[in-house]
Amino acid sequence: MKFIISSLILSLLVSVSCTKKSEQPDAGSSAAKTTKELIVGTDAAYAPFESENADKSISGFDIDVLKAIAEKSGLQLKFVNTPWEGLFSQLESGDRDILISAITITEERKKVMDFSDPYFEAAQLIAVPVKSKVTKMEDLKNLKIGVQTGTTGDEIASNLVGKSNPNVKRFEGTPLAIKELENGGVDAVVADNGVINNFQKNNSSAFKVVSDASFKxxxxxxxxxxxxxxxxxxxxxxxxxxxxxxxxxxxxxxxFGEVKK
Incomplete structure (x- = not known):
């Protein structure tokens, strides 16, 4: 009787052991290869780099570039529209894993995040009404300047006339600043070349574009x-x-209609 009971216990132990082993995912199984979905923050109000579609999906140059990178590197991504003002803090808090939003690499920003190798070369441009006599940044000293808050354009305008100067009009997005230019609320807009050129291409009579040799x-x-x-x-x-x-x-x-050199 004891022999029979001992045999039954041994049999059960072997069965449980085999079951537990079979429940472990195989190293080559899909469960073992599951990749964490990475949350990508982007301010989707900066065409052609990123913009929000009618169905709330996000598209643009930055989006296509990062998707192509993800395909090569085996990353799973979820893009989340994130206002520019909160973009960097969301990364620092861990609510975003990646940021891509036409972000200029600067020494100041390197203090709070790490940057990839550069993926786009840009420069600032000045958008002014077609009949404007502005030919350089210095000409904007006594004019109302529209910029997107916290951007390089904001920094350049602030350096020219002072950060607290009321003539620097700050907007949540460059398209809003350009709209204000069209409505006569500002005399010029300073922003990245990709955005300015894209808007002008689609609204050719709205304004003209001025470059400045001092823009790096x-x-x-x-x-x-x-x-x-x-x-x-x-x-x-x-x-x-x-x-x-x-x-x-x-x-x-x-x-951009050309091959990057």
Whole structure:
């Protein structure tokens, strides 16, 4: 009797052991390969880089570039429209894993986040009414200047006339600043070349564009939380891959009508 009971207990133990082992995901199974969905913050009011569609989906140059990078690096992404003012704090708090939003790489921003290799070369431009006599940034000293809050354009205008100068009119997005220019509420708008050129292309009679030799070249980068070297490497590897195989050039040409040199 004792022998029979002992045999039954042993049999049950072996059965449980086998069951537990079979419940562990195999190293090659889809469960083991599941990748965490990364939340991407982007201010979707900056066409052609990012804009929100009628169905609330987000599209644009930045979006296509990051999606192509993700495909190369095996990343899963979810894009979330995030106002510019809260973009960087969302990354720092961990509510966003990645930022892509035509973000210029600066030494100040490097203090709070890590940037990928540059993926876009940009410069500032001045948009003014067609009949305006403005030929350079200095000419805006006594004029009303529209900028998007916290951008390089905001910084340039503030350096020219002072940050608290009431003639610097700040808006949540560059399209709003341009709309104010069309309505006569400001005399000029200072913003990134990609946005200004895109708006002018679609509204050719709205304003003219002025460049200034003092404007330095800028480079956009993809932001990750400071110290996240693993994710940064995946992004940089993916970026290098799409540049090498021509994918980046195709995306660039589809938005800007030329191949990036």
């Amino acid at each position: 070249k800028e480079y956009y980068g993809i932001g990750v939380k400071k110290g996240n070297t693993e994710l940064l490497k995946k992004i940089n590897d993916g970026l290098a891959a799409i540049k090498a195989d021509g994918t980046y050039d195709k995306i660039y040409q589809s938005y």
